[in-house]
Structures are given as structure tokens and as C-alpha cells.
Amino acid sequence: MAELVPLPLPLLLRRAFHEYRNEGKIFDLPGSKFFRGFPDLDLSVEFHGHRASTPLGPAAGPHGQLVQNIALAWLGGARIIELKTVQILDELKIPRPCIDVANVGYNVEWSQELKLERSLREYVSAAMFLEILKASKLPGEGIPTDTVFDMSVGYSLEGIRSPRVRSWIRSMLDATAVIDELRPQLDGEWARYRDLPFPARISDTISLSTFHGCPAGEIEGIVTFLLVEMGCHVCIKLNPTLLGRGEVEHLLHDVLGYHELEVHPPAFENDLLFDEALDLIPRLQGVARAHGRSLSVKFTNTLVVKNHKTFFSDGEMYLSGAPLHVIALNLVKKFRERQREPIPVSFSGGLDANNVARAVAMNFVPVTSCTDLLRPGGYGRMIRYLENLGAAMRELGVNNIGDFVVGHASACPASPEEVNAAGLRNTPILVAEATADPRYAWERNKGVPRKIGSKLWLYDCITCDKCVPVCPNDANFVYETGAVDVAYDNFELAAAGLRAIPGGVFRIAKARQFANYADACNECGNCDIFCPEDGGPFVEKPRFFGSLETFHRDAGRNGFYIDYARNAIHGVIAGEAYILTVDRAADRACFERDDAAVEIRLSDNRALGWTPKSGVAGAARTLDLLPYLKLKLLLESIGDTRHAHFANAAALPAVAHGNETHD
Ligand code: SF4
Numbered sequence: 311m312a313e314l315v316p317l318p319l320p321l322l323l324r325r326a327f328h329e330y331r332n333e334g335k336i337f338d339l340p341g342s343k344f345f346r347g348f349p350d351l352d353l354s355v356e357f358h359g360h361r362a363s364t365p366l367g368p369a370a371g372p373h374g375q376l377v378q379n380i381a382l383a384w385l386g387g388a389r390i391i392e393l394k395t396v397q398i399l400d401e402l403k404i405p406r407p408c409i410d411v412a413n414v415g416y417n418v419e420w421s422q423e424l425k426l427e428r429s430l431r432e433y434v435s436a437a438m439f440l441e442i443l444k445a446s447k448l449p450g451e452g453i454p455t456d457t458v459f460d461m462s463v464g465y466s467l468e469g470i471r472s473p474r475v476r477s478w479i480r481s482m483l484d485a486t487a488v489i490d491e492l493r494p495q496l497d498g499e500w501a502r503y504r505d506l507p508f509p510a511r512i513s514d515t516i517s518l519s520t521f522h523g524c525p526a527g528e529i530e531g532i533v534t535f536l537l538v539e540m541g542c543h544v545c546i547k548l549n550p551t552l553l554g555r556g557e558v559e560h561l562l563h564d565v566l567g568y569h570e571l572e573v574h575p576p577a578f579e580n581d582l583l584f585d586e587a588l589d590l591i592p593r594l595q596g597v598a599r600a601h602g603r604s605l606s607v608k609f610t611n612t613l614v615v616k617n618h619k620t621f622f623s624d625g626e627m628y629l630s631g632a633p634l635h636v637i638a639l640n641l642v643k644k645f646r647e648r649q650r651e652p653i654p655v656s657f658s659g660g661l662d663a664n665n666v667a668r669a670v671a672m673n674f675v676p677v678t679s680c681t682d683l684l685r686p687g688g689y690g691r692m693i694r695y696l697e698n699l700g701a702a703m704r705e706l707g708v709n710n711i712g713d714f715v716v717g718h719a720s721a722c723p724a725s726p727e728e729v730n731a732a733g734l735r736n737t738p739i740l741v742a743e744a745t746a747d748p749r750y751a752w753e754r755n756k757g758v759p760r761k762i763g764s765k766l767w768l769y770d771c772i773t774c775d776k777c778v779p780v781c782p783n784d785a786n787f788v789y790e791t792g793a794v795d796v797a798y799d800n801f802e803l804a805a806a807g808l809r810a811i812p813g814g815v816f817r818i819a820k821a822r823q824f825a826n827y828a829d830a831c832n833e834c835g836n837c838d839i840f841c842p843e844d845g846g847p848f849v850e851k852p853r854f855f856g857s858l859e860t861f862h863r864d865a866g867r868n869g870f871y872i873d874y875a876r877n878a879i880h881g882v883i884a885g886e887a888y889i890l891t892v893d894r895a896a897d898r899a900c901f902e903r904d905d906a907a908v909e910i911r912l913s914d915n916r917a918l919g920w921t922p923k924s925g926v927a928g929a930a931r932t933l934d935l936l937p938y939l940k941l942k943l944l945l946e947s948i949g950d951t952r953h954a955h956f957a958n959a960a961a962l963p964a965v966a967h968g969n970e971t972h973d
């Protein structure tokens with residue numbers, strides 16, 4: 311199985327600049343989907359004392375792990391970015407596939423897949439990437455840029471107090487050493503950004519994830535440790551089990567009609583109980599206040615349910631999406647009715663463009679999304695969240711979030727107390743509306759994406775383009791081949807020489823082809839869910855690696871690596887390994903397979919001579935020219951730098967800086 315291998319900062323920058331200038335997009339997100347602010351509205355909010363230009367963010371998960379995730383979420387309008395959860399066990403083997411959002415939304419995903427030290431570099435690189443993007447004004451001028459990175463850590467007191475996790479948090483609080491380590495990478499065309507005042511404090515807020523079954527005392531211990539010893543602001547992510555088994559089952563089955571879903575009883579028996587939470591949270595608010603920190607709660611984590619499907623191998627899976635939206639809202643309502651003192655609330659659970667304005671009206675900061683961003687359009691769906699929020703604000707005649715929550719424009723902006731009170735008032739009304747709304751019920755969510763019964767191959771497909779934006783890591787990409795129709799001979803290779811024998815026709819019907827950058831693909835399976843054809847784009851389409859090392863390790867039966875310096879492509883096609891090295895000026899190629907090296911004239915694909923590989927006897931054998939033709943085409947078309955993607959980032963020329971704004 312392929313492992314995630316982050317790209318170096320200069321390559322990410324080079325790709326982004328080329329792609330935006332030549333194609334008007336960054337990491338495949340079109341400029342038309344970038345959030346550039348609304349001139350008449352101020353969407354900014356305060357989160358743990360920090361200003362963020364919008365209340366929107368990705369929930370800790372697949373959209374907050376790599377630089378490109380964070381950059382894409384930011385370009386789409388996220389300004390409170392919950393980073394993927396880190397924990398002491400950083401070498402876990404996560405089952406694959408791990409995401410199934412065919413209709414409702416299930417996962418068996420977990421924490422960061424990178425080791426702690428690598429996650430740290432990735433988050434710091436992401437912060438630097440955004441600073442460079444802002445300084446360059448590449449995506450435009452006047453974009454509201456106030457951004458908060460929110461750490462997410464899990465899962466037990468022992469793990470969080472361990473020296474490695476402590477040191478990780480300290481490095482996020484002061485990343486000077488990592489920034490200084492990364493700065494020298496900013497040379498050549500990036501030297502102009504090397505001395506930018508990159509903020510050393512990447513984050514001082516932590517959202518805490520706990521294991522199902524984590525006792526109240528342990529949660530208290532972790533939060534106190536994070537507030538007092540680590541000096542962070544803390545948000546406690548609460549589990550939907552807090553609502554109680556009876557109420558969750560009532561909502562799931564009787565109200566929403568998800569009869570096939572069975573909850574996991576031990577989760578309810580062992581998790582934090584509602585009354586315990588009501589006692590615990592004010593106590594921790596006191597600790598936070600005493601130490602000049604703030605505390606908030608998040609509704610909610612995913613809900614553990616029994617696996618009634620065949621997509622995952624685990625016995626349990628984690629529910630998100632439409633049903634979780636209603637469960638999470640009802641939990642907020644119950645909590646707000648009985649809380650002893652107001653506490654800031656952030657929200658996750660089935661958020662989408664249609665309910666985001668209501669969530670903001672309940673004074674949730676941030677409102678975070680995950681399942682919806684895994685659907686067709688991906689990060690490009692975020693702009694509609696903000697457009698719909700903006701439209702709802704204009705309808706009310708207000709121009710800032712405080713007044714929106716209060717429900718009317720005030721002479722001076724609404725005070726925090728007024729906003730809190732209005733958020734509380736709005737909650738029961740909007741929760742009742744959502745609970746009764748058929749769009750969250752099983753009837754409206756039982757459909758699955760259509761499969762058309764055809765099989766994917768290396769080339770050609772129905773070119774629906776869905777696999778590119780649904781990938782959170784932008785691991786799938788488009789390249790162009792033009793239609794191909796090449797009649798070719800095969801060759802018999804004998805000791806006495808070689809001779810042409812009947813071959814075939816290499817035919818490609820579609821000009822636009824799809825490929826996968828395996829170093830950014832964690833085989834989550836999401837693109838397979840939405841691809842109308844069978845086989846999975848990340849399995850069947852050509853899989854490119856960023857280095858010979860990862861190619862040799864993970865190519866399996868289908869993998870490629872292009873060595874741009876040597877104009878060579880290494881490939882494994884249907885389990886057979888090949889190398890093609892091209893000398894265009896001499897009109898020659900050297901095509902190597904296990905048993906032979908063959909010299910081929912590029913212009914007419916004629917084999918000119920061959921030598922057996924050492925240790926392989928020189929008996930006659932057949933040269934099938936088809937793998938050669940496939941490699942030749944991939945080398946030419948993937949290496950074509952008119953389209954920038956991760957598989958040709960290393961071949962892109964240096965960026966010439968000028969007026970960066972492109973529109
Ligand atoms: S390419 Fe497909 S399987 Fe790989 S990370 Fe992206 S969505 Fe997941």
C-alpha cells in the first residue's frame with residue numbers, strides 16, 4: 311500500500327504558480343471557486359481570541375493533513391483550519407479503503423498518517439505556503455486573510471503528556487526552529503520570500519479528541535494539562551453518545567428512518583455521560599479563566615455504528631453526514647438548555663451549503679465540514695457555503711456575523727453578550743426545523759452514485775472528471791494525449807538479429823486522460839465511490855511516484871516514475887517492469903525489460919538492435935511493442951508542462967515573478 315509522501319515546499323509553490331498563471335487554478339481548484347471576500351460584508355469571527363476572516367473550516371480529517379489540503383481549504387474560504395489529529399501512536403496501519411460517502415458518510419479513518427515530526431513540518435510548511443501566497447498576491451488583492459490554525463490532538467492523557475507529543479505542541483506554539491530549517495529551501499525563484507516574517511506561532515488552540523470510553527476524570531486531566539502546562543486554549547470535542555442511546559436511536563430510526571443503522575451499545579455505556587459533562591465543563595471553564603485561557607466545546611465527533619456494509623473490513627464504522635447533523639444539533643439544544651454558563655460552541659456534523667447559514671445563526675464558531683467536501687466538486691463546494699451565508703446576511707440587511715446572529719442590524723455591532731443570547735434563542739427554533747426537514751432523512755439519502763457497468767483501464771474512460779475534485783489530496787489529475795492510433799510491429803529477438811513480426815494497433819480514443827500521483831494517495835477509496843466505472847481510478851489509472859525509492863517500494867502491478875534529468879520513465883505495467891530512456895535529438899530510445907535492452911527508432915517505432923541482459927541466455931524471444939508505446943506516450947504527455955500537476959512538478963521551469971494577479 312502506498313504511503314503519503316509530502317512534496318517539498320518549493321515544488322508545491324512552483325506547481326501552484328505555474329498552474330494559476332497558465333490555467334487559472336491552484337491544485338486543480340479553479341480561480342472561480344476561490345473565496346475573495348465580499349465587498350459589502352464582514353464575515354469575520356473571533357475564535358479563542360483570534361480573528362478569522364470567515365467562520366468556516368475543514369473538520370480535522372482528510373482535508374487538513376497535507377500542505378495541499380490546507381491550501382485548498384484556504385483558497386475555498388476556510389479561515390479556521392482544524393488540522394488532522396495527531397497522537398503518540400503515529401505508525402498505525404489504517405485499513406483501506408477508509409472513506410465511504412456514497413450516501414450518508416462512513417469512515418474508519420483516524421489520526422495523521424505522517425509521523426509526528428513529519429506532521430509538524432507539514433503544518434509549518436502549510437503556514438509558510440499561505441504566507442507566500444498572501445505576499446505574492448497570486449490569487450488576487452484584498453482577499454480577507456485572517457486565518458487560525460487549530461491543532462487537534464488525541465486520545466489519552468498518557469499519550470498527550472508523553473515527551474514527543476508535548477514537544478510537538480511546543481513546536482507548534484513556537485515553530486522558529488522548523489521555519490529556520492525550511493527557510494533555506496526558499497532559494498532560486500523563491501529567495502524573495504525567504505525573509506518573510508513567517509509567524510512562529512503556528513497555533514495556540516487545541517481541539518481535543520478522546521477515545522470512546524474515555525472517563526470524565528481523564529478528560530479533565532487532559533484539558534487541565536493542555537490549559538495549564540501547555541498554555542493552550544482548548545476545545546473539547548464531544549461525542550454524539552452524550553445524547554444517550556435512547557435519544558440517538560429515536561432520532562436515527564423513528565424520526566429520520568435510518569432503520570438499518572445499529573448503534574454500538576458499549577460506546578454509550580462507557581462514554582462521558584451528559585450529567586458528567588454538565589459538571590465537568592464549568593469546572594474546566596474556571597481553570598481556563600484562572601490561567602487566562604479560553605475553553606469551548608465542539609458538537610460533535612462522528613457516531614460509532616455497527617458496520618452493516620461490505621466496504622470496510624472493521625466491525626464498527628463512524629457515521630457522519632445528514633443523520634449526524636440532526637443528532638449533533640439536538641445534542642447542542644439539550645446542552646444549551648441545561649448548561650450552567652454559556653460556553654463557545656463549534657460545530658461539525660453534516661454541514662453543507664444549505665445549512666451553513668443556520669449553523670452560523672446559532673453562533674457556532676467555527677462551522678466545519680468534511681463529508682460534504684468529499685462529494686463531487688470537493689473543495690470547490692465551499693464557495694457556495696459562503697455565498698449562501700452572504701445571501702442570508704443580505705436578506706436580513708446585516709453586514710457582519712454578530713448582527714446576523716442577533717437577527718438585525720444594530721447601530722453599533724452587537725455585543726458578545728447579545729450575540730450569545732441570540733445564539734441561544736435561535737437554537738431550539740433552528741434545531742426543530744432541521745429535525746423536521748426531510749433532506750436529512752433516509753428517503754432523501756439512500757441513493758448511491760450510479761455505476762455504469764464498464765471497467766476502467768490504463769487509458770480512456772467516460773471522462774466525467776469526478777475523480778479529480780473528490781480527492782482531498784488532489785492526487786488524481788488530468789493529462790492530455792490527443793487521440794492515438796498507431797499501427798505497430800512486434801519483433802522477434804534472436805541471437806542472429808531481429809525481425810519484424812505482426813503486431814497490433816495502439817489506440818486511445820480520448821484526448822483527456824486521468825492519472826494518479828501515488829505519493830499523495832492514501833488509497834482512501836473516495837474516488838472509487840464516485841467513479842461511474844469499476845476498478846477505482848487510484849488502482850487502474852497510471853500511478854506516478856515522486857521518487858525512484860517510493861516507486862520501487864510501492865509500484866505493485868501498476869506504477870511509474872519519470873526521471874526528468876535522464877528523460878527516462880520507469881514503469882510497471884500488469885506486473886512487468888520496464889525502463890524507457892529517450893534521446894529525442896538522436897531519434898533513439900532504449901527500452902529495457904527484465905531480459906533484454908532494445909534500441910528503438912523513435913520516429914517509426916522500429917527496433918534496431920538488442921542485447922540480452924546479463925545472466926539471461928540469448929535464446930530467441932518476442933518483443934511486444936505495446937508497453938514501449940505506452941511508456942513513450944506517458945513520458946511525453948505527463949512531462950508536458952503546459953498542464954502542471956504533481957507528477958511533472960519537478961520538470962516545471964523556474965517561476966519568473968512579475969505581476970502575479972491573474973484573472
Ligand atoms: S486518489 Fe482516490 S483513493 Fe487516493 S487519496 Fe484521492 S480519493 Fe483517496
Ligand code: SF4
Pocket residue numbers: 766771772773774775776777778824840841842843847
Ligand atoms: S476515472 Fe472514473 S471518475 Fe475519473 S474521469 Fe474517468 S470515469 Fe470519471
